[in-house]
Amino acid sequence: MQLISGSRRRHALNRGRAVRRSGRYNGPGTTSDAFAGNSRDRLLPAVDAMKTRYRAFGAYLRERFGCRVHKVTIHAGFTCPNRDGTRGTGGCTFCNNNGFSPNTRLEPAAVREQLTDGIARIRRRTRAEAFIAYFQAYSNTHGPVERLKALYDEAWNVPGVVGMAVGTRPDCIDEPRLELIAGYAARGELWIEYGLQSWHDRTLKAINRCHTAAEFVRAVEMTRGRDIRICAHTILGLPGEDRAMMLETHRRLADLPIDGIKIHLLHVMRDTPLEADYRRGNLRLLSQEEYVRLVADVLELLPPHVVIQRMHADAPADVLVAPDWCLDKARVLDDIRQELVRRDTWQGRALGFAREDLARPVSPRQRAFEAAIASRGPADPEIKG
């Protein structure tokens, strides 16, 4: 899967350059992805990876497109199977979609309008020259295929869009939907993002996910072999989980053919069942120090080809209940980087990879090699921290 053919790569690079030359955009944007446009990521990709000790999404995109690429979030008016009764009601205990991105608070505008407004805002704020349409809110494959096609087509036809990312649940995908999404592969960068959160079914039940880890594996298996990159979402600090359980989730992920990951901190948002638990004193949240050490542990367990799309989570201040420290995203990210430096470690180190492996471009051969190594288990099971 995820083979980048020479012609596709050339097409993507040319598209990025064309966008850069055209100078059509003059406005801002919204994204909640930490690395798609991080102002710190200003070095060449290889140097960047060596410097940051993990494969950052922003650097990966620059390597692919030759320019700065930013995600633009879209609320396309979906709901999710965990809210509409298909699999459950009430949603995940932590979920308040108003915490995802500003546009989830509004009645969804047309996809084209959201993208053109978002691109304009991002252009005013950053030096981004190309954009990924990110169907973020709720489950973006939860609808008839014809409706999905119309929405995805609308996104790809917006000038400046060089990619699409579709966020969904692992129980919300099937062959027709994957066929539809894979059909856009020749047009640029293509990701599907599956929420796993935890490998442990006991935890998934406790947070009312209404799907199992086996369903996640099934979704990944169905997706592999197509020209779609797979990103997994996980959460650190879920109720009832200790460090060993959290690391187990990521060890299992490292054995699967995923291409990217978003690591989130469990945080409490208003108007959620989790808020009630927290106020009753039934929920212990991670401290900043614990979280930073855990993220470093997780990075050590992930093969170098896995793109780190996120390693923090926060919410708007008026939606966030706790912990306060997660509002200072820049500091948390800095602390994670400092922790990697302090340990003199890097992504994939526990699997036996050298730091130099992070400087190699992601290629199908490297990916297959790393997957084989990862499936053999950690070379150094004694993780620091």
Ligand code: SF4
């Ligand atoms: S986190 Fe996702 S799956 Fe869970 S309730 Fe919210 S939108 Fe639905």
